[in-house]
Amino acid sequence: MTATQTFSQRLVNAVRRLPLDMTIVAPLLALIVLLIASSLASEYFLNTRNLTNILRQVSYTGIIAIGVTFVIIGGGIDLSVGSMVALVGVLLLFVLNAVGDPVLAVMVGMSAALVVGALFGLVNGLLVTRGRIAAFIATLATMSIYRSLALYLTDAGEVVSNNDIFPDIGGGYWLGIPIPVWAFFALALVGHVLLFHTPYGRHLCAVGSNEQVARYSGIRVRTVVLLSFIIAGVCVGLAAIMLSSRLNSISPSDAGVLYELDAIAAVVIGGTSLAGGRGSIWGTVIGALILGIINNMLNLLGVSPYLQGLVKGAVILIAVLMQYKRSQ
Amino acid sequence: MTDAPIRLHGLGKRFGPVTVLRDINLDIHPGEVLGILGENGAGKSTLLKLISGVYQPSVGQIEIDGRRYDRLDPIRARQLGIAMIPQEFNLVPTLSVYENVYLGQELRRKGWLNHKQMREETARVLASLDCDLDPRAPIAALSVAEKQMVEVARVLVNDARVVILDEPTTVLTDREVEVLFKVVRALQKRGVAVLFISHKLKEVKNLCQRLLILRDGSPVELCDTANLDEEAMARKMVGRELSQVYPDKGQPQTEVALSVAGLSVAGQIDDVSFDLRRGEILGLSGLVGSGRTEIAEAIMGLRQRSAGAIHMNGKACDIRSPSDAHQQGLAYLSEDRQGRGLVMNFNLIENMTLLSLQRYVTGLISHRRERERAEHYQQAFNIRAASLKSPVGQLSGGNQQKVYLAKLLDIEPSILMLDEPTRGIDVGTKREIYRLIRQLADEGRAVLVISSELEEIIGLCDRVLVVREGRIAAELSDAQINEEDIMLYAAGARERTPAGVHS
Numbered sequence: 040m041t042a043t044q045t046f047s048q049r050l051v052n053a054v055r056r057l058p059l060d061m062t063i064v065a066p067l068l069a070l071i072v073l074l075i076a077s078s079l080a081s082e083y084f085l086n087t088r089n090l091t092n093i094l095r096q097v098s099y100t101g102i103i104a105i106g107v108t109f110v111i112i113g114g115g116i117d118l119s120v121g122s123m124v125a126l127v128g129v130l131l132l133f134v135l136n137a138v139g140d141p142v143l144a145v146m147v148g149m150s151a152a153l154v155v156g157a158l159f160g161l162v163n164g165l166l167v168t169r170g171r172i173a174a175f176i177a178t179l180a181t182m183s184i185y186r187s188l189a190l191y192l193t194d195a196g197e198v199v200s201n202n203d204i205f206p207d208i209g210g211g212y213w214l215g216i217p218i219p220v221w222a223f224f225a226l227a228l229v230g231h232v233l234l235f236h237t238p239y240g241r242h243l244c245a246v247g248s249n250e251q252v253a254r255y256s257g258i259r260v261r262t263v264v265l266l267s268f269i270i271a272g273v274c275v276g277l278a279a280i281m282l283s284s285r286l287n288s289i290s291p292s293d294a295g296v297l298y299e300l301d302a303i304a305a306v307v308i309g310g311t312s313l314a315g316g317r318g319s320i321w322g323t324v325i326g327a328l329i330l331g332i333i334n335n336m337l338n339l340l341g342v343s344p345y346l347q348g349l350v351k352g353a354v355i356l357i358a359v360l361m362q363y364k365r366s367q
Numbered sequence: 368m369t370d371a372p373i374r375l376h377g378l379g380k381r382f383g384p385v386t387v388l389r390d391i392n393l394d395i396h397p398g399e400v401l402g403i404l405g406e407n408g409a410g411k412s413t414l415l416k417l418i419s420g421v422y423q424p425s426v427g428q429i430e431i432d433g434r435r436y437d438r439l440d441p442i443r444a445r446q447l448g449i450a451m452i453p454q455e456f457n458l459v460p461t462l463s464v465y466e467n468v469y470l471g472q473e474l475r476r477k478g479w480l481n482h483k484q485m486r487e488e489t490a491r492v493l494a495s496l497d498c499d500l501d502p503r504a505p506i507a508a509l510s511v512a513e514k515q516m517v518e519v520a521r522v523l524v525n526d527a528r529v530v531i532l533d534e535p536t537t538v539l540t541d542r543e544v545e546v547l548f549k550v551v552r553a554l555q556k557r558g559v560a561v562l563f564i565s566h567k568l569k570e571v572k573n574l575c576q577r578l579l580i581l582r583d584g585s586p587v588e589l590c591d592t593a594n595l596d597e598e599a600m601a602r603k604m605v606g607r608e609l610s611q612v613y614p615d616k617g618q619p620q621t622e623v624a625l626s627v628a629g630l631s632v633a634g635q636i637d638d639v640s641f642d643l644r645r646g647e648i649l650g651l652s653g654l655v656g657s658g659r660t661e662i663a664e665a666i667m668g669l670r671q672r673s674a675g676a677i678h679m680n681g682k683a684c685d686i687r688s689p690s691d692a693h694q695q696g697l698a699y700l701s702e703d704r705q706g707r708g709l710v711m712n713f714n715l716i717e718n719m720t721l722l723s724l725q726r727y728v729t730g731l732i733s734h735r736r737e738r739e740r741a742e743h744y745q746q747a748f749n750i751r752a753a754s755l756k757s758p759v760g761q762l763s764g765g766n767q768q769k770v771y772l773a774k775l776l777d778i779e780p781s782i783l784m785l786d787e788p789t790r791g792i793d794v795g796t797k798r799e800i801y802r803l804i805r806q807l808a809d810e811g812r813a814v815l816v817i818s819s820e821l822e823e824i825i826g827l828c829d830r831v832l833v834v835r836e837g838r839i840a841a842e843l844s845d846a847q848i849n850e851e852d853i854m855l856y857a858a859g860a861r862e863r864t865p866a867g868v869h870s
Contacts, residue, residue, distance in 0.1 A: 236731035238724045245721060248710045255669070255699070255707045256721050256774075257690030316712055 063322040065361060066309050070325050073332050081339040089335065091217060097331035098223035099282050100298050101324060104305035105223075105230045106274025108323045111306055112234070113267040114247040114315035115174035119163060120275050120302055122185035124295030127156050127279035129189045132198040132289055141202050148205070153276040159185065160272020164265035182299070189291035199288040209285030219281040223324075226277065231320040233270075243267060247315030304351065305330055308358040329354065371396050373418075373449075373529060373560070376435070378427035380413050388413045388584045391427070395529060397558040400551060402565070402575030402592065404604050406793035410584040411564055415531050418562070419451040420444035448528035452518045452535060454791075458506045465489035465502035468521045492520045496550050510656075512543035519550055530554060531562045536570055537791050540655040540819065541854070548574055566793055567820075568597040580604055605795050612798050613826035614805040619647035623681070624813035625697070625782050627666060630675030635661045636837040639675070643782065643813045648804060650828030650848075651817040653857050658837035659817045660702060663784045667692045667699045679782065693722055698780035700771060702787040702817070704764070708771045711760035715752055716741040718759050718770050723777040744773035749799065765796030772803065783807065784815040789823065801827055821850050833857050 077084045084090075103120050110117045131152040138144035159181070166177035200206075211218045234240035245253040246263045253260050278298075283289040307313060308329055309322025333354060337347045371394035378391040388410040395401060405411045416422040418429065420439035428435045431447050439447075458467045465482075468489045474481045489502040498516045506514065515535060522530050532551070536544045551561055551574060565571050571578065572592055580587045580603045587603050595603075601612075625643040630636065636658045643649050651659045664670045666677060668686040677684050679695055686692045692699070701707040709718050720727055720737050727737050741755050748769040752762055759770055768788070775783065788804065789797045804827065808814050818824050824831055831848050833841040833856040841856040855861040 232731065236734075238728060238732065241717065241721070241724055241732070244717075245710050245713065248712050249706070251707045252710050255689055255701055257688065257693045258721075259688075259690070316710075 063310055063319045063325065066322050066325040066329065066358070069308075069358075070329055070332075073329060077332055077336050080336065083339055084336070089339075091215075091220075093328075093331045093335045094220045094223075095217045095285075096334070097327045098217070098219040099278050100301040100305065100330075101223045101327035102219075102226055102274050102278040102281065103271075103298055104302040104309075104323050104327050105226055105320060106271035107299075107302040108230070108306050108309075108311055108318055108320060109234070109243065109267040109270045110174070111303075111311055111313060112247045112315055112318040113243045113264050114250070115167060115264060115267065116178065116303070116313075117163060117268065117271050118175065118178040118299045119159070119182040119185055120271060121295040121298035121300075122182045122189065123156065123159050123272065123275045124279050124282065124298055125289065125291050126185040126189040126192075127152050127159070127276050128283040128289035128294050129192055129198055129291055130155050131279055131283055132200050133192075135200055135202050135205060136198075141204050144202055145205050145208070148202075149208075149280050152280050153273055156272040156274070156276025156279065157269050158272065159275070160269040161265070163272070164268030167268065168261040168265050186291075189294075193291045195292055197288050197290045200283070202287075205284050206287040207284075209281045209283070210287075219285065222277060222281055226274065227320055227324045234318070234320055239263070239266065244316055244318075248317070301327075301330060304355050307355060307362075310358075310362060312362065326358075372432055374430040375418070376428045376430060378414075378417055378424050378429065380410075380417060380422060381425040386584060388417070388581075389426075391586055393579060393589065395560045395562070397528065397560055398555050399577060400555060400561045400563055400575045402563050402571040402578045403581065404565075404568075404571060404578060404600060405581035406604055406795050409581040409604070409793075411581060412533070413584075414581070415451065415533060415562070415564065418444070418529070419449055419531060445525065445527075448526060449531070450522040450525055450527035450529070451531040452515070452522060452533065454533050454535075454537070456514050456518055458514055458517060460507040461505065463503050463505055464493075464500055464509075464517055464520075467506055467517055468492070468502075468524055470521070472525070488524060489520060492523045495523075496520065496553065497546070511538045512540070512546065515539070515547065516550070519554075523554075527559060529560045529562065531564075533564050534566065534791060535563075536565060536567060538655075541821075542654070542858075544570070566791070566797075568600050568794075569822075571600070572597055601794050604793075612794070612801065614802050616829055617646055617648065617805060617808050619808075619829050620645040620811070624679065625666075625815075626678040627662075628676045628678075630662065630665055630677070631673045632661055632665045632670050632837075633673045635670070636665060639834075639837075639839055641832055641839060641842070643815055645781075645811050645813050646808050647830065648808050648814045648816055648828045650824040650831040651815060651834060652821065652824045652831055652853050653834035653840075655819055657834045657857065659834050660786055661837070662834065663699055663786055663815070663817060666784065667697070669699075693778050693780075696779070696781040698722070698775040698778060698783050700775055700783070700785040700788060702790060704767055704771055704790070709759050709767060709774070712758050714754075714756045714758055715745070715750070715762075715770055716755050719744055719773045719777055722774055726777075740777065741773075744769075744777075748773060748803070764790075765792045768792055768796070768800065772800070776807075780812070782813045782815075784817070786817040787819065788816060789818075789820075821853055824853065825849065835859055 107117050107120060131148050134151045135144050135148035138147050163178050163181055166172050167174045170177065209219055213221055242253065242258045242263050245256065245258060246260050250260055282294065305326035306323050309319060309326030311318030311322055330351065333350060334347060337350060373395040375391050375393040379389040380387050391414060403411050403414065413422065417424050420441040420443055423438040428437055429439060459470065465485045469485045474485050486502045493500050493516065496516060496519060500513055500516060535547060539547060554561055563575055575592050577589065578592050578595065579589050582604060622645045623642045624645045628640045630639040639662055651662065653659050661670060665672050666686065668688045668691055677686060679697065684695055686695065705711060716737050719741050724732065727733050738755065744750065745755065750766050750769045752766060759767055785804065789800055804814055804816065816828060825848050828848065831843045831853065832839050833843065833853055835857055843852055
C-alpha cells in the first residue's frame with residue numbers, strides 16, 4: 040500500500056519536474072485520451088495515411104493559430120487572419136505567375152507572401168496601437184476589407200498557378216511527413232523560443248498582463264503590441280504559401296473562411312487565456328491537433344457534417360470551463 | 368455597553384495543515400471602536416473575513432443576538448448587520464454616487480427603480496456624515512476620500528451594526544483622515560461597533576477604546592488602549608524588542624547626483640527645482656494631490672514636461688521614457704505597487720528581472736542566471752514566498768514591496784526615487800525597508816523618498832522639500848524637519864522663506 044503510494048507520489052513529482060508548464064498538462068491529457076478513444080473507435084484512425092492527413096489538415100490553421108497566440112497573449116485579438124490568407128494567397132499567385140523562371144518565381148513569390156503578410160499585420164497593428172481602436176473592432180473591419188480586396192482583384196474567380204514546381208512545396212514530403220507539417224512544427228519551435236527565451240516574449244506577457252506596469256518598467260508597449268500583429272501576419276503568409284501550393288491555386292471566396300475561429304479555438308483549447316498575459320505555444324499546437332482529430336473522427340464515424348460544428352463548440356466550452364475552474 | 372450583540376467563541380481557521388488563526392474569543396460591544404493590530408500575515412484579514420462571512424471558520428462559532436452560527440456567508444452577514452469597507456473599494460466607476468450606494472439593494476416602486484427616493488436617502492445619509500457630495504456625481508470624478516465616504520454611506524443605508532474598516536487611512540491625506548475619524552465617532556454615537564485595522568499605531572491609539580493584538584495567528588492581548596503606548600503596541604505585535612525603527616541619519620556627499628531646474632508640467636507642477644546629492648535621502652512631503660508623484664513621473668519621462676532641465680551626475684539628460692531613465696541609472700518606485708509596479712501573475716524571478724532582462728541575455732535568456740539572481744535577493748531581503756515561481760500576487764504586501772525594490776535595484780541605479788515605499792506594510796518590514804534605503808544611500812546612491820507619512824519623512828530623511836500646489840513650498844533641514852513646520856508649509860499656512868539652511 041505504502042509502496043504504491045510512494046510510487047504514485049514519485050510519478051507525480053517526476054511529472055512536475057518535467058520542463059512542462061502546468062497549464063499545458065490538461066490539454067496534453069485531453070489529447071492523449073482523445074488519441075486512445077479514437078484508435079478504439081475506428082480501425083482506420085491509426086492508419087498512417089489517415090494520421091498524415093490529419094496532420095496536414097491541422098497545419099494550415101495551426102500555423103495561423105501560433106501567430107494568433109502572440110496577439111492574444113499581448114492582450115489583443117486578430118479576426119482578419121482568415122481573409123488575410125485569401126488575399127495573401129491571391130497576391131502570391133499573381134507574383135508567381137508574373138515571374139518567368141520557375142525556381143526564381145517560387146522564391147520571389149514565397150518571399151512576397153511573407154512580406155505582404157507582415158504588411159497586413161502591420162496595418163492591423165497600427166490601427167490598434169496608433170489609431171487606438173480596440174483590436175476586436177479594428178480586425179473585424181480589416182477582415183471585411185482583406186476579403187473584399189481578394190475578391191475584387193480576382194473578380195471572385197479562382198487563381199491557378201502555372202508553375203510546375205510550386206505544388207511540390209505544399210504537396211511534398213520529407214522523411215514521409217508532409218512539408219506543411221514540418222513547417223508547422225518548425226514554426227512552433229521558433230515561436231516557443233521567441234515566447235519563453237527572449238526578452239520580447241517576456242515583454243509581450245508583461246504588456247498583456249498589465250500595460251501600465253509594462254510602461255513604468257520602460258517597455259515600449261506600442262512596439263511590442265505592433266510586433267505581435269506583424270508576427271501573426273507573417274504566420275498567415277506562411278499558411279498561405281502552404282495552402283495555395285498544396286492546391287496549386289487559391290479561391291478568393293473559399294480560402295481561409297472561418298480560419299480565424301479555428302485559430303482562436305486552438306489557442307483557447309491550448310490553455311492560453313483570452314485575457315492575455317500568459318500563454319503557451321505547445322498548448323496551441325495541442326489545441327490545433329485536438330480540433331483536427333475531432334474533425335477526423337466525426338468523418339470516420341459518419342457523423343453528419345451539420346453536427347460537426349456543435350461538437351467543436353462543445354469542446355471549446357469545456358476547455359474554457361476547465362480553465363475557469365483551474366483559475367479559481 | 369454590557370450586552371454584546373456579537374460574540375466570537377474560540378474562532379479559528381485552518382488552510383489545509385496550516386493554522387492561520389486560533390482561539391479568538393471576543394465580545395464586540397455596540398458603540399465601541401475596537402482596534403485590531405498585527406504584522407502582515409498575523410491573521411487580521413482572516414479574522415475579518417470570518418466575521419464578514421467571506422471565509423467559514425474551521426472551529427468555533429459566531430454568536431449574533433444570542434444565536435450561534437457555525438458558518439456565515441457574505442449575504443447572511445450583511446443581513447445580520449455586519450458590513451465591511453474593503454481596502455480596494457468595490458464601486459462601479461460609471462455609475463453615480465446614489466446608484467452605487469444602493470447597488471444590489473435598489474429601492475423599487477411597483478417594480479421600477481425609485482431614483483428619487485434613493486437620491487434623497489443618499490443625500491440624507493451623506494449629510495449625517497457632514498459630507499456635501501452630490502448623490503448624482505459619477506464615481507469616476509471622486510477623490511479617494513470621497514469614494515470612501517460613498518462606501519460608508521452604503522454601509523449606513525444597510526443599518527449596519529458592525530462596520531469593519533480595513534486600513535482605511537492608507538490612501539488618505541492627514542486632513543481626510545480627520546474627516547474619517549469624525550465619521551467613525553459619529554458611527555459610534557449611533558451605537559455602531561467599529562472594527563478598525565491600521566498599521567499606524569498613532570491612529571489606533573487615538574481612535575480605539577480597546578485593542579486586539581494578533582501575532583502569528585494567535586491573540587496576544589486584548590486590552591484597553593489607554594494602558595498601552597505606541598512602543599508597547601509595536602513590541603507586542605512583533606514579539607521582540609523593536610530597537611529604533613529608523614536608522615541613523617547619514618552623511619550626504621557634496622557631489623550632486625540629480626539636479627532638476629524649472630521643471631513644469633502643464634496644469635500639474637510649476638517651476639520645480641532641487642538638487643539631490645549622493646549619499647543623501649531627500650524627502651518630498653506634501654498633501655496628497657500636491658504634485659509629489661507628478662514631479663517624480665515628470666523626471667522619469669512618464670509625463671509630458673512643458674519646461675525644465677534635468678542633469679544627472681553633471682551631464683544634461685534628455686529623458687523621454689522610463690527606459691531612457693533606467694539606462695542613465697535612474698529608477699522610480701511607483702506608489703501603486705499592484706497597478707504600476709509589479710506584474711501580479713508573473714513570478715518573483717520574472718518581476719525582479721523585468722527591467723534588467725537584457726543583462727541575462729546571451730542570445731537567449733539564461734533562466735539559470737535569472738534564478739540565481741532572484742535567490743540572491745530573496746536571501747538578502749528575507750523575502751517570504753512559497754517558491755520563487757509563485758505569482759507575486761500571492762505574496763503579502765511587504766514581500767511584494769521587497770520584490771519591487773529588487774526589481775529596481777537589479778539595474779544598479781545610482782539614483783532612486785521611492786514613492787510611498789512602505790505603504791500598507793507592517794512595522795517589522797517597514798524597519799527592514801528603512802534600513803535598506805539608508806544602506807543604499809550610504810553606498811553612495813542618491814535617494815528621493817516621497818511619503819504621506821510625516822513620521823517617516825522626519826525619521827528617515829536628511830533634508831525635506833515640501834510641495835504645495837505643484838510648487839516647492841519650502842526646503843527644510845536639520846532641526847527644521849519637524850511635524851509642525853512641514854504641515855504649516857504643506858497646508859499653505861506659512862509662505863516660503865528664503866531656501867532653508869544649506870549644509
